[in-house]
Every structure is written in C-alpha cells, then in structure tokens.
Amino acid sequence: MRIPPYYRQASWQRFFAGMAIGGVISWCIFLYIFGEWQEEYSMKIEKQEEDIRDLKNEKKIWQEDYNEINKKNKELLMVQEINVKITNSEKYKLDSYTVFEIEESIKEDISVLLAKDIDTAYKSRELIRKAIENKTVKAHEKRYELEVREIVFYTKVSIQLHIKLAD
Incomplete structure (x- = not known):
C-alpha cells in the first residue's frame, strides 16, 4: 500500500x-x-x-x-450583695448599733445566697422568709421576732424587715 x-x-x-x-x-x-x-x-x-x-x-x-x-x-445575674433593713426600729427605741447587729446576723444567716444565680435565689425565697421569721433575736434583755415585709431579688438582694416583741 x-x-x-x-x-x-x-x-x-x-x-x-x-x-x-x-x-x-x-x-x-x-x-x-x-x-x-x-x-x-x-x-x-x-x-x-x-x-x-x-x-x-x-x-x-x-x-x-x-x-x-x-x-x-x-x-x-448573680447575687453579689445582700442588704437587710429594719424599718420600724424606732418603735421599740432600739439604738443603731443593736439594729446593725440584728441586720448583720440576718445577713450571716442568708449569706449562702451570695454568688448564687438570681433564679436559684428567687426559688428559695420561701425558705429565706421562714429562716428569717423563725429566728428570735435578743436585744436589751428582750426577745424580738422579725417579719419579712419585702424581698427584692436582683444582683443585690434587698430585704425589708419589721421587728416586733416575741410573745
């Protein structure tokens, strides 16, 4: 080819x-x-x-x-401070140092709230109320009971208390 x-x-x-x-x-x-x-x-x-x-x-x-x-x-959103205020201390003629001691003892009792989140603190509000109201405070040889009037929860827990003579 x-x-x-x-x-x-x-x-x-x-x-x-x-x-x-x-x-x-x-x-x-x-x-x-x-x-x-x-x-x-x-x-x-x-x-x-x-x-x-x-x-x-x-x-x-x-x-x-x-x-x-x-x-x-x-x-x-955590509890950073606890404020306790007794609003009717003048009625029983308590001096400011006694009122301060009572407020500090209440703060000590509920100091477990510090560094807790607000939700947990709010859920335990009834327990806090009962712990405060069941406490009897002795001042000037008299026994006083505390009554919770108001609790405000935020980064500071503010508690307003009334004091009355124990029965």
Missing part, C-alpha cells in the same frame, strides 16, 4: 501549510485566553482567600466580645 503523492501538488501543500499555521495560531490564541482566565481566576481566588481571612478574624473578634459580654452578664 502506497501513500498518494499529495505533497507534489501545490494546492494540497497550501492546504496542509494552512492547517499547520492555523493550528499554531489557534494554539497561541488558546494559550492566551487560557492564561487570561487563569490569571483572572487566581486573582479571584486570592481575593476570596483574603476575604475569608478577614471574616475569620472578624468572627474571632466577635466571638471574644460575645464571650466577654456573656461573662459580664453572668456576673450581673
């Missing part, structure tokens, strides 16, 4: 030369377009990576702020 002698005819030579030149030109055009696309995509990927880094840093900052705010809120 023999290959036909097309290489001798000028029209076939021009045709094959045109195909070769066309192939080279189309390959150059392909490389140019592909290079432009690759450059565009690599720039886009680089920009996206930078955006991702920025967003991760921003997310980290937001999370730190969020955790810090949560810690502050958690502290705010």
Whole structure:
C-alpha cells in the first residue's frame, strides 16, 4: 500500500501549510485566553482567600466580645450583695448599733445566697422568709421576732424587715 503523492501538488501543500499555521495560531490564541482566565481566576481566588481571612478574624473578634459580654452578664445575674433593713426600729427605741447587729446576723444567716444565680435565689425565697421569721433575736434583755415585709431579688438582694416583741 502506497501513500498518494499529495505533497507534489501545490494546492494540497497550501492546504496542509494552512492547517499547520492555523493550528499554531489557534494554539497561541488558546494559550492566551487560557492564561487570561487563569490569571483572572487566581486573582479571584486570592481575593476570596483574603476575604475569608478577614471574616475569620472578624468572627474571632466577635466571638471574644460575645464571650466577654456573656461573662459580664453572668456576673450581673448573680447575687453579689445582700442588704437587710429594719424599718420600724424606732418603735421599740432600739439604738443603731443593736439594729446593725440584728441586720448583720440576718445577713450571716442568708449569706449562702451570695454568688448564687438570681433564679436559684428567687426559688428559695420561701425558705429565706421562714429562716428569717423563725429566728428570735435578743436585744436589751428582750426577745424580738422579725417579719419579712419585702424581698427584692436582683444582683443585690434587698430585704425589708419589721421587728416586733416575741410573745
């Protein structure tokens, strides 16, 4: 079998030369377009990576702020102080030192509320009320009972008491 002698005819030579030149030109055009696309995509990927880094840093900052705010809120939602006030001490002519001692003894009795969350303290309000009202206080050789008038729960627990003579 023999290959036909097309290489001798000028029209076939021009045709094959045109195909070769066309192939080279189309390959150059392909490389140019592909290079432009690759450059565009690599720039886009680089920009996206930078955006991702920025967003991760921003997310980290937001999370730190969020955790810090949560810690502050958690502290705010805990009982930090107990205030006890006897409102009718003048009726029994008690001096301020005696009133102070009574208030401090009540604070000592309910000091377990300190550093507890407000919800737990609020749920134990009846127990606190009974603990205070069942306590008999001795001052100036007289025995006094305490009556809880008001309890306010927040970061400070405020308790208002009335004092009366024990039977």
